[in-house]
Amino acid sequence: MIMMDVFKLNFLVVGLYLTLLLSLSKADTCGVSQFCFRSPNDCFPASECTYFVGWSPSNTDGAVDFELSMSGTSGYIALGFSKDGNMANSDIISCLSDNRILRYYASGRTVPTRQTDVGLSNENTTIADDGTITCSFTRQLSLVGQTNYFDLNDPHFLILAKGQRQDESIYQHTSNSRYSSDDSYDFKSETPVTQGSAQGTLVTLPSQPRQPTTERRTNTPKSTEQSSEDPCGESQSCLRAPANCYPASSCTYFVGWSLSQNQDELDFEFTLSGNNGYVALGFSKDDKMPNSDIIACLSSGQLTRHYAISRAIPEIQDDVGVSNEKVEVVDGTTKCSFTRQLSNAGFPNFFNLSQDHFIILAKGDSNGQSITQHSPQSARYASETSLDFKSAPVSVGGSEDDNRGAKIKAHGSLMIIGWIGFVSIGIVTARYLKDFLPRKTICGKPFWFRFHAMCMITAWFSFMSSFILIFITLEGWVGTGRGDNTYYHAIIGTVAVGLGTLNPVMAIFRPHPGTPRRPIFNVLHFAVGFLGWLCAIVATFYGVRIYYSTTGNVTDIDAFNVMIGFTIFIVIMFVVFELHILSTRKKETSTDNIALDSVTDTPFEEQRNRPTQRTQEKIVGSAAVRNIMYFLYIIGVTLTVLYLVITIVIKDS
Template structure:
């Protein structure tokens, strides 16, 4: 396996990572019929905050209509799909797209390659409005409506197949089908993604929330002591309308694990339940003791549960005694449709700034999650595998003969560059490995299968990175018979470590804890493409140089010359050095780009 093959493998895997994790480039061709963006969540119900405005409400054969998707509520959308379809009851088929759209920047065909019958975003870009041009077919097809799906920024809420007002042709009276009625447009509490804080907080009730300085919240937990019980309220705006939960946890420290949890759920019904965090997994308590639901509601996209919890926990060891102060966590995510189990939280849970005495009525604000260790881990891995390993590998492969008579501190220059880069890779990887294990205090879990691979790959990469220099310390002398075994082993371990290292970095850019911009993974893809191009160029230069040596040998009649005491620099040495300088500059640019995104996170 040569380096061309190695980087081809990295390129193929890296390019597919964004599509595996999400659809930031609109890879939803299979959604041509139902216009579902395949984000895994449930579509939002009307009203929609995104209006479809038309330049005209009638059309003729070959005419055009300007269609504008616009936010009326100050929200931005980062993804969309659009089609025109038959609207009247006379049409048996009201799912086949009609006419064509003119593609604009960051859009591409939705319904088949080369067909503009529908459009979808090709890149995740925040927009408050977008105007598109639709061209009617050469023959009129009947009355139509435009169907639009929008995905909101910064979350992934979406409104599926929102319908415009009808656009009529001259075929006759309009009899709208029920699925072609114009969708109600308007701003709701959910769209604003906030609700008002409880004015009693810190006075007659205790509170833990993320309410901002204007008194607007996305979640709130309140409590008040009532004899031997504590009356709690959980209030939150979930990410979807069904199969969701908001939960509070009680812990003796600020890390998850060995925590008592109370869940407020909306599945087939509204309910509360208790569970327990064993390490990083959650288990529903078999006996739902010590808790009584008073009321529950889901109105205006706000999930609310009011319940009573025995302060001592009714003797259940998994219901902690709240006579003792505890830290409070808040988390939300999806639940199984049966309500039997909650899934891992979507966003990282927040934790109270101190242990809370639930017999008091103090007001606490959520503490932002400290991502410094996670980001330091990511930055070190970028330096290790995007910068140091990339340069060190290229130098070892292609630059051994470039400085044949030059040494630095007693060793060939290429070797010193290679060794320096690999030592930097080793140190950065090991430090990053230690940092992340201290941070997560164990093993990182995720509901997304690709993210689950990240810690496993990280352990393998770290192991290989440590093994390779140990092998180098015991390498045989270059003139011994077994030297070739070391050469192959050293190359093989290093190559596998590098492939997995770049893949692990790419996956890391999409990890929930990092919360990096979607553009970060594309920087890794761009780096991989660049590395492949550099390898191809150097392979070509080396191939031409080897052919010139062969031709020179044949012109001398196959007679070997005496090897001089000093070797001359290859004819292509200057070109190779120029390529190396450019490579170092470009790799540093990719590194800086990733470090900037890490810093912004």
């Protein structure tokens, strides 16, 4: 009986001991016997974590024991040591799916290069059934004389990544498979401590995934910003303004890019002055916002992809093809850097940068991950031509003209005032009003002729000054690089200016009334002027599309629709005028059936037969009707001009 009780007691003790051992084996060691960097924050064991890094001082002097695990199937998982949290210039240890542990070094945002396997021992790798790789190794803190072997006696950031491989070559990790610590760690510390705590005990070190963060500083930016050598055109391509500005912090905007060593990625950095909710870099086939692939860097530190179908707010896209994101805000200037794949066939809105594209820059306010319409024209910039991102480094200087936007507005306003305003009124005055305006003369010429001439001369000065202004502003001909709309606008507009200049020259050398060539002049004068006016209207349509394509509607009515309404309006008015002429014209009251035969050097009264009293009464009645039509026509033209000019002036102001 006693033996039985002793046996039961021993069995109970053994059970309690085994239970204690089991509970201890499941106890979270983070903050007790090792440092940890993991996610979720309290995950344990490592197999239950998205990622897990544990380290502790090794029994070997001057060494650290590491344990690394990342969930999900991959060809490799990697632990990197970095001085600034970026992939560029990092010492990497990669655990491969074939159970090897190898060393690499990343000199830039390119595929890391293989290094000599020194300073590592006690390597062990296991692959779980779900593909999760777990590895452990011992690393010496430092190796004197070994290139690219970082000295962990100094604090370093941790970087984690996973991806696919081919033999010993490890490929670019995906954008959602990279993590880095918020702080640098002291790996030679022997006692785990809670970050920011003085108690000397640790639950765990900070282990949330590091999203791209915003660093707000007031000191001078580091890295290449402090270099006195301009890399543009040497080691990277640049788009910037003012021309040749450097460093980037001194530019209104700056975009730099270079092709990776494996020729399938581009490293970008761009800077926009001004403190906003976001800055964005877009790739477009025609320098317009519609149909553009956009990467936005938010002031919250996030980097997001968007696609603009039209002038509406861009739609957020899958975060693919972009890695090594970093956002900084320094003295109100936002700087963003990232690596982008040249192409990704699986995503239709991911533009293939192996082909030439325009660059668009913009900034504005953000709401969470959503970006709102960029602010005024001064906050949107575009390259003058499409760019070859795979070419040798080039430097594309931007405009140094701070008044460029105002000059473009002046160009559009003067063209509209000249062609849509004065020419529209001048043509109708000569064609339909010479018989009905007051029969008075000014300096020996009929009143209608003086009014017609005044409109045309004012129009010529208006559109000619606008024509010269745009050539000076754009520094020459725009060519085909700005897109079809701009090219057609320039061609047709130039034809209109040419015809508009030829017509007054023809008028100076017009034959005298009654001579055989006078009818030929009248027809040509009317045809050249009318054709120039039509070309100007078509060019205005293109101009409106170009200018307003960068934003949504300026007011409740779209300017392009206003131009359509104006065209319909003048067609209707011309038809009504012609019908009215047919119903009132009498052979005995008119000696000139061609519109501009009355453009003479003799007084109006000497060119007309005096009508009868009855005819005079009919003329007075017809004149009243036509004057009302003329008044309505002038109102319609004036309202159109006012709308277009005012919206040009207030747009982006």
